[in-house]
Amino acid sequence: MNVEIESSWKEQLAYEFEKDYFKQLCDNVDRAYKGNQCFPPIDLVFNAFNLCPFDKVKVVIIGQDPYPREGQAHGLSFSFDGGKPFPRSLNTIFKAINPTPKTSSPTDGNLTRWAEQGVLLLNTILTVQEQKPASHGKLGWEQFTDAVIKRLNAEREGLVFMLWGVKACKKASLIDADKHLVLEARHPAARPPKGGYPSTCDGHWPGCTHFSQANEWLCKRGNLSIEWYKSTQFRY
DSSP states (O other): OOOOOOHHHHHHTHHHHTSHHHHHHHHHHHHHHHHSOEESOGGGTTHHHHHSOGGGOOEEEEEOSOOSSTTTOOSSTTOOOSOSSOOHHHHHHHHHHOSOTTTOEESOOOOHHHHTTTEEEEESSOOEETTBTTTTTTSSHHHHHHHHHHHHHHHOSSOEEEEESHHHHGGGGGSOTTTSEEEEEOOTTSOOOTTOSOGGGTTSOGGGGHHHHHHHHHHHTTOOOOOOOOGGGEEO
């Protein structure tokens, strides 16, 4: 695997790229792509980094692994490039950010516009075999993405980390909550618990408040908020 990654990330992760585990990871990925249909396309594996330079990151949303069907994954966690219908996780996210859910619906699941505003859409595992979720969980990706989180934690101040789901929430141990805002919730693809979500969430997915909390945090620190909702993305 040829690592084509944006220059600021290349500088920040240069030492990581020289480690034996990463060289083995590249070999593992090469074999996987040669032997099976895998996603995202090999040239988009590092798309999250290429769209969101290290010094521009304001929010990190941690996912698990790419969508395992052709034409859907393009290197950004939760982002969906396959038209409609959207996956359950993305529908849940859109319901959380859409201010008028009864009168409009999203028309585009591609979240590139978030990445370009400083949202690092990071899966903990960056590749997957077709129709086999979590199939690349043992290739070595998590050691690399843990290093990414650690680097952001150490070198940046005042970031927002959104951790959704059990696996993502385990990454909280890598983040200094005195320096950054850490928000945790059930995975947006998970079905509501028996009895529904707690009343403190008004019956909604608990992550629904993360977007407004993130913007409040950013604004207090003099940063531009993220435009999560864009009217042109919704059909009325």
